[in-house]
Amino acid sequence: MPESPMMIGRVTRCSTRGFVGAMQISENALPVFGSLCQAEAQGGRSYVVGLVYDISITDDQFARQLAGLDEVPQEQIADGQLNRQVPVEFSALAVGFHDDDGFHQSLPPQPPLTLASVFSMVPKDGIDFTSELHFLQMILNAPQLPVDELLATTLRLSAQARPEEERERFLLQAGREVARLLAQDLTRLENILRGLRAKE
Amino acid sequence: MSDSSELNAYFGPKRDERPLGIVLDGSLSTGLQVKLDPRYAIEKLAVGRYIVIQSRKTGSTFFGIITDIALGATTPDLLHHPPDAADTFLLDVYSGGVAYATLHVSPMLMLDEEDDQPRPIKTIPSHFSAIYEATAQDVARVFGEEDDEHFYIGTPLDMEDVQVNLDLARFVERSSGVFGKTGTGKSFITRTILAGIIRSGLASTLIFDMHNDYGWSVMDESGREYKGLRQLFPDGRVSVITLDEATSRARGSKFDGILTIGYEEIEPEDIELLASLLGLSDIQTGALYFLYRRLGKKWISKLLDEQYEEEVQNILESGRIVGGTLGAIQRKLESFIPRMGFLVPGEGSKVVTDIFQRLNIGTSVVLEFGNYGNTLAAYVLVANYLTRRIHASYVHQKNLAAGKKGEEPRPLVIVIEEAHKFLDPSVAGHTIFGNIARELRKYNVTLLIVDQRPSGIEDEVMSQIGTRVTCLLDNEADIRAVFSGVSGASALREVLARLDTRQQALILGHAVPMPVVVRTRDYDQRFYAAIGIGEPIDSAGSKQSGADKLFPD
Numbered sequence: 001m002p003e004s005p006m007m008i009g010r011v012t013r014c015s016t017r018g019f020v021g022a023m024q025i026s027e028n029a030l031p032v033f034g035s036l037c038q039a040e041a042q043g044g045r046s047y048v049v050g051l052v053y054d055i056s057i058t059d060d061q062f063a064r065q066l067a068g069l070d071e072v073p074q075e076q077i078a079d080g081q082l083n084r085q086v087p088v089e090f091s092a093l094a095v096g097f098h099d100d101d102g103f104h105q106s107l108p109p110q111p112p113l114t115l116a117s118v119f120s121m122v123p124k125d126g127i128d129f130t131s132e133l134h135f136l137q138m139i140l141n142a143p144q145l146p147v148d149e150l151l152a153t154t155l156r157l158s159a160q161a162r163p164e165e166e167r168e169r170f171l172l173q174a175g176r177e178v179a180r181l182l183a184q185d186l187t188r189l190e191n192i193l194r195g196l197r198a199k200e
Numbered sequence: 201m202s203d204s205s206e207l208n209a210y211f212g213p214k215r216d217e218r219p220l221g222i223v224l225d226g227s228l229s230t231g232l233q234v235k236l237d238p239r240y241a242i243e244k245l246a247v248g249r250y251i252v253i254q255s256r257k258t259g260s261t262f263f264g265i266i267t268d269i270a271l272g273a274t275t276p277d278l279l280h281h282p283p284d285a286a287d288t289f290l291l292d293v294y295s296g297g298v299a300y301a302t303l304h305v306s307p308m309l310m311l312d313e314e315d316d317q318p319r320p321i322k323t324i325p326s327h328f329s330a331i332y333e334a335t336a337q338d339v340a341r342v343f344g345e346e347d348d349e350h351f352y353i354g355t356p357l358d359m360e361d362v363q364v365n366l367d368l369a370r371f372v373e374r375s376s377g378v379f380g381k382t383g384t385g386k387s388f389i390t391r392t393i394l395a396g397i398i399r400s401g402l403a404s405t406l407i408f409d410m411h412n413d414y415g416w417s418v419m420d421e422s423g424r425e426y427k428g429l430r431q432l433f434p435d436g437r438v439s440v441i442t443l444d445e446a447t448s449r450a451r452g453s454k455f456d457g458i459l460t461i462g463y464e465e466i467e468p469e470d471i472e473l474l475a476s477l478l479g480l481s482d483i484q485t486g487a488l489y490f491l492y493r494r495l496g497k498k499w500i501s502k503l504l505d506e507q508y509e510e511e512v513q514n515i516l517e518s519g520r521i522v523g524g525t526l527g528a529i530q531r532k533l534e535s536f537i538p539r540m541g542f543l544v545p546g547e548g549s550k551v552v553t554d555i556f557q558r559l560n561i562g563t564s565v566v567l568e569f570g571n572y573g574n575t576l577a578a579y580v581l582v583a584n585y586l587t588r589r590i591h592a593s594y595v596h597q598k599n600l601a602a603g604k605k606g607e608e609p610r611p612l613v614i615v616i617e618e619a620h621k622f623l624d625p626s627v628a629g630h631t632i633f634g635n636i637a638r639e640l641r642k643y644n645v646t647l648l649i650v651d652q653r654p655s656g657i658e659d660e661v662m663s664q665i666g667t668r669v670t671c672l673l674d675n676e677a678d679i680r681a682v683f684s685g686v687s688g689a690s691a692l693r694e695v696l697a698r699l700d701t702r703q704q705a706l707i708l709g710h711a712v713p714m715p716v717v718v719r720t721r722d723y724d725q726r727f728y729a730a731i732g733i734g735e736p737i738d739s740a741g742s743k744q745s746g747a748d749k750l751f752p753d
Contacts, residue, residue, distance in 0.1 A: 175293035176238075183274035183298050186281055193290055 005119035009090065011039055014111040018094045019050060021118040022087040030055060031090050034153030036121040036129060038098065039112035046099040048108040049121070049129060050092025051139065053150050060086045092118075093142055093150075095135040098125075105134040123161040130158040130170075133177040140181060148188060151178065152195025159196075171196055219330035220245075221303060223253065228324050231267060231306040231691045234331050238296015245269060248357050248695045248717040250334035250342075251305055255325040261311040262325050263318060263334065263342055265715065267691035268304035305331065306691045308714035309342060318342050318713055336362045342713055351396030352730075353389075353707070354718030364707070364718045368396055371667050371711035372403040372613050375637045375647040379654045379682055380671025384701055387413040388426075388723050389669055390650050394615065395432055395731050398564050403611035405564040405648075406555065406590065408583040410573040410617045415440040415566035416453035426723055429566060430454060432731050439563050441551065443542040443582065444570020453568065461585060462548035463500035463537070468492045471533075473584045473622065473631055477577040478532045487525050491515070500537060501545055503530050540578050552589045559590070560597070560610050576621060583616050588632045590614075594643045611644045619649035620656030637661040654681040666710035672699040 008031050009023030019039055023029075031037060031052045038047040063080055066072050097108035103125075112118075121129070129135075139151050155174045159167040175193050182189040220240055226232030232253075236242060245266060253262040273279065278298060283290040307325070309318035318341065339362045346352045350365035371393070378393070380386045391414055394405055407414050407429075415438075416428040429438045430453075439456040442448040448455050468488035471478075475485045494515050495502045502508035516523055537543050555565050567586070572578040590612070600606030614636065616622055622633040636647050638660065654662065655677035663685030670682050679693055686692075686708060692715055696706050699717065708715035721727060 172289070172292055175289070176297045179293050179297040186275060186277045186298070189298075190283070190290070193293055197289055 005038070005122055007117055008037060008120050009087070009118045011112045011114055011116045011118060012089070014039075014114070014116075016094060016107050016109075016111050018092055019048065019112055019118075020089055020091050022089050023118075024084065024087045030088065031120060032157070034150055034157050036095075036126050036154075037092055037118055038121055038125075039092075039118045040116045041097070041108060041112040042110050046097050046108065046110075047119075048094050048112050049096040049098060049103070050118070051095045051135075051150065051154060052090050052092050053142075053145050054091040056089045056091075057084075058086050058089070060084070093139065093145065095138050096129065103129045103132075105129075105132055105138070107138075126158060126161045130155075130161075133174055136174075136177055137181060148192050149195065152192050155196055219254075219332055220251065221331055223305075223325055223327060223329045223331065224302075226305075226324060228307075228321070231304055232264075232324060234303040234305050236296075236301040236303055238300065242269060242271075242301040245303065246357070247698060250339055250356060250359075251303075251331050252311070252334045252338050253305070253307060253325045253329050253331045256329040257326045260325070262307040262321060263309040263311050263338060263714070264305045264307035265692075265695070266303050267306045268694050270302045270304070271299070272302050273299050303331075304691065311338065311341060317344075343716070348400055349402065351393070351400065352721060353392065353396070354703075354705070354720040357704070357717055357719060360719075364712070364716050366393065366396065366667075366707070367711045368400045368402050372397060372611055372646060373641055374666025374710050375649070375664060376613075376667040376669070376709070376711070377619070377649045377651065377654065377662075377665045377682075378669045378671075379651055379673060379678070380705070381673060381701075382652050384671035384699075385703055385705075385720065386650055386652070386671055387411070387418075388703075389671065389705055389720050390414075390615065390648070391429065392720060392723055392727070393648075393669070394429060394564070395727075397613060398429065398433055398437055399731055401562060403613050403646075404559040404562055405613045405615060406559060406586070407564070407566045407615040408579065408586075408617065409566050409568050409615075410579050412447075412451065412453070412568055412570065412573065414615075415455070415568045416448075416451060427728060428453075429564065432728060433564075437563060438566060439558055440566045440568055441555070442568040442570060443572050443578075444568070447570030448568055455568065457551065457554065458549060459551045459567065459582070460542050460544045460548040461582070462544055462546050463504075464497045464546060465548055466500050466543075466585070469588065470581060470585045473580055474536075474577050476624075476626075477580060477621075478536055480529070480532060484525055484529050484532075487521050487529060490521060491526075491529070500533065503533055504537065536577055540572065540575070540581075542572065542578075542582070552586065552593070555586065556590055556593045559612055562610060576618065579618065580621055583622065584632065587614055587616075587636070591632055591636060591643065591645055594645050598643045609644050611641075611646075613646055613648050615648045615650065617650045619647075619651040620653050623649065623657040623661045625658040634658065634661055637664045652678075654678050657681065659684055667707065667712070668709050670696060670699075670706045670708075671704065672701050673697075 008029065009021035011019050012022045013020040033052060033055065035052050037050045037052060039050060041048045066076055066080060094108055096103055096105040136151060139147055159170050162170055175196055178192055179189055219237060221234040221236040223232050224235050247266050247268060249266045251264050251266060253264060283294055307321050310321050311318050336359055339356055339359055343364045344350055346363055346365050349367060349369045351368050352363045353366045354364050356362055356364060378386050378390045397403055397405055409415055414428055415430050417425050417431060418428060419425050430440045440453065441457040441459050442455040443459050445458050471488055472485055492499045502511060515521060516526060558565050569579060594609045594612065597606055597609040601608045622631060633647060636645055662681055668682055673679050673682065673696060679696055683692065695717055699706060703720050704717060705720055706715060706717050
């Protein structure tokens with residue numbers, strides 16, 4: 001179990017390829033697009049590693065009515081954002097799992113069950129997980145996802161989690177791995193590589 | 201625990217654990233394609249470097265040479281849409297991945313621990329086998345230790361502590377060649393090798409020294425003086441015989457005899473090789489035999505001297521030869537023979553027997569041409585004249601030995617320069633030099649040909665050259681000729697074309713376990729000392745041991 005992880009929600013839908021979590025948390029605690037999270041599975045014997053690729057907030061009747069007003073009182077806005085009838089949903093792509101042998105970059109043997117706790121991944125575990133880059137292929141293979149942005153953001157966040165002196169080397173290594181995987185599509189590759197350095 | 205420097209001193213330096221690259225493609229005949237590890241800078245590698253390939257599946261070790269270096273890309277799009285040169289991140293990412301370097305490697309030998317010596321390869325390493333730069337130990341294991349039969353000829357490029365040793369027994373066993381453009385150091389390398397052969401006692405040498413490079417001291421372009429073979433072996437292992445006494449004396453050269461050839465000793469076969477140099481047509485060359493038959497041993501004198509005009513006139517009247525042909529032969533011989541001071545009326549110095557005897561007791565003979573070296577026809581005439589007769593003596597001696605009526609003749613290496621004049625396709629088929637090159641060691645006589653135009657030498661003869669020591673050549677035809685009859689040679693062309701103009705040579709063939717580019721050893725005081733000036737000679741012993749080593753039963 002990672003040290004001092006923050007719980008960010010509970011699983012509402014899931015499969016071995018990913019899961020959807022929901023939460024009732026503040027804006028500051030929202031997971032970030034491209035960040036890594038972990039959901040308990042197999043009765044606590046393992047954790048599925050997920051990569052957040054979508055965060056959605058669906059409407060409810062009360063919010064729709066408030067939105068129609070000319071002026072919404074600040075108290076109502078705060079209440080609508082914090083005490084929501086429908087929680088914020090986030091979707092995560094399964095890119096690995098953690099068990100007694102450490103991290104594995106492959107699909108988990110079993111998905112987390114409904115209402116399993118989802119935690120953000122602490123930087124130390126994030127660095128550990130991304131020390132191997134086989135999971136990049138799983139991102140590239142994911143259908144109907146904003147793959148290129150997800151790839152670039154994940155790697156950029158992973159670099160930022162590292163000590164400053166290691167960041168450039170990591171990005172170079174990651175960039176080479178992406179180049180290896182996308183060697184036949186230079187235009188796409190170049191876009192992703194530019195994304196890697198976008199907010200360095 | 202010992203530190204790494206102590207361990208290195210005992211075991212030799214450890215191989216770099218990071219491979220240069222991995223084998224991706226290739227074949228036994230064309231060599232291997234290796235993808236360079238992106239962490240290595242391509243600029244630090246060079247053709248001619250040695251590598252070791254560790255087979256991934258069997259653990260076998262292959263030894264080879266880098267023969268080409270290339271750049272590649274996983275997609276042709278990269279050529280059309282290269283990254284921005286200012287974007288260093290993109291350039292760094294692409295380098296080694298999308299854009300990569302490859303090495304072309306020719307595996308030559310297998311170096312398994314259980315084998316005493318490297319073995320020629322009959323297979324290639326499997327896919328993804330790792331290649332490493334060869335250590336000094338690896339190279340030393342291939343080229344062995346210097347001993348009586350292995351002569352230190354130079355060092356591999358970038359490995360000054362490793363000796364490349366020429367297997368002299370194998371070198372003299374077959375005809376060999378030293379090739380290279382003018383000014384690339386052919387004579388120095390040849391002299392170095394000859395010193396090794398003479399010191400080893402494996403064979404006698406007969407050197408037709410066209411430019412006075414071998415016998416006595418010689419100066420290079422900068423005016424520095426170097427010792428000749430006679431000075432390196434003042435104990436009698438080398439004799440100098442001159443054709444030009446005056447020049448030899450003027451140069452301060454010590455000589456042991458003067459060669460003169462009598463007109464009566466010259467045969468049509470001696471003149472035939474000069475046909476192109478004297479401008480003799482085929483008909484005129486054919487007529488030489490007729491004239492010799494009709495005029496007898498004194499045929500040259502009779503053709504040149506007016507007092508025999510009547511006898512010559514009788515031949516004309518016989519109708520077997522036309523006046524124009526006879527006149528042309530007389531004019532052409534007249535323009536050449538009387539100008540050569542070593543050609544004398546009557547009988548000459550009977551030097552053939554003397555030279556044969558010297559050679560047969562283990563003395564090498566340098567034939568110094570003096571100023572006659574500037575006349576190619578003189579050189580060709582003398583080399584052809586002596587070689588034919590010495591070879592005949594060897595054949596006779598060998599036949600006696602076969603019949604248990606005499607001793608085996610001592611192995612002989614005949615050194616000729618401007619070899620293409622003797623081994624030109626139009627003449628090589630019927631000259632003594634062509635025969636010697638083709639008959640291999642049959643009569644214990646082999647050639648060491650020194651030439652700047654190997655493309656001028658007949659293909660069949662070139663294919664019989666056992667060991668080729670090649671300095672820089674840049675003519676395409678010459679490069680092709682040097683590699684004729686050598687399997688996998690195409691890969692070495694790049695190596696040859698990139699030799700330095702000085703003191704570098706590619707050695708391949710019979711006397712080395714694999715092709716090797718060497719920086720030839722310096723011909724200086726240290727070389728003189730290593731050769732051991734004044735070492736006593738046991739001619740009888742070394743003669744027998746030389747013959748035994750070279751031609752075992």
